[in-house]
């Protein structure tokens with residue numbers, strides 16, 4: 001583990017969201033000696049049902065609250081003697097950032113500032129780690145070829161990615177200016193259980209089984225590199241423990257697919273699992289007006305994290321998607 005304290009208490013923010021609620025149970029299981037305090041505002045994106053499995057664990061505490069709340073975050077550092085932070089909390093949906101960017105600036109930039117500033121004042125040692133969770137969207141958009149690496153230029157194109165880029169820069173500056181022990185991981189699109197209904201794969205599954213149109217932006221050709229959320233959790237645990245202070249790590253699943261292909265793959269799985277009197281679920285796919293400023297392609301070259309820390313994605317896209325569809329079928333079917 002990072003640092004030398006015998007008992008670690010990690011403040012995990014945004015732990016009731018998609019990735020956080022996959023991460024915390026994994027992290028507690030993997031690291032039985034640590035305590036976790038989960039600070040989450042329970043916005044529309046947070047759901048405590050996703051954490052029921054660890055509710056009763058004595059080394060887990062949930063606190064409802066805002067990462068922007070200086071008094072509360074300060075109290076938590078004092079009360080729980082926080083040794084490290086893993087910052088997941090964010091407004092995360094690009095579409096929402098286009099319609100109303102204000103909350104993205106507050107949570108993603110001001111909230112990260114509040115956390116790291118309090119950590120700087122509270123921690124007396126360089127062993128205390130601040131791990132900032134970020135996205136590959138900060139690098140902008142690729143053409144048909146090429147990959148993002150840690151050396152790629154920041155060229156955020158949406159209010160969401162601009163707010164995440166700003167928070168990445170803040171975190172970086174706290175290492176360079178104050179010598180804080182920070183790491184940042186920039187990950188590609190995650191998929192898996194517990195993701196909010198608003199996101200692409202849950203929308204495809206829900207729309208399909210409810211007999212509604214399956215909406216696909218533009219011509220469906222926008223490409224993302226899909227990473228199974230459990231693989232991301234393993235990557236975060238690895239970087240949190242072994243990442244070098246001040247460094248960034250990009251994570252990807254080596255699974256590039258465009259949105260239309262994703263929709264067809266989900267429909268293929270559903271066709272096998274759920275008979276549909278109207279024929280294939282693919283018949284429900286419909287193109288809708290494109291998202292403003294929709295980035296064309298994201299793809300990750302994750303060789304640094306593999307070569308330096310030994311992490312690479314292990315779930316195949318086929319098996320990850322099957323697990324995901326099964327989870328949503330349980331959720332959506334009466």
Ligand SMILES: NC(=O)c1ccc[n+]([C@@H]2O[C@H](COP(=O)([O-])OP(=O)(O)OC[C@H]3O[C@@H](n4cnc5c(N)ncnc54)[C@H](O)[C@@H]3O)[C@@H](O)[C@H]2O)c1
Nearest residue numbers: 014016017018019041042043045046066067090092189190
């Ligand atoms: N989902 C992805 O594909 C993906 C990919 C790369 C990086 N990321 C990053 O990973 C992190 C987690 O993403 P996610 O998909 O789990 O997001 P999510 O939207 O599912 O969850 C965000 C969580 O943060 C909480 N939250 C929001 N504002 C808060 C505030 N002001 N104070 C405290 N809690 C607050 C919400 O209640 C929610 O539980 C984000 O920082 C995101 O930028 C996500």
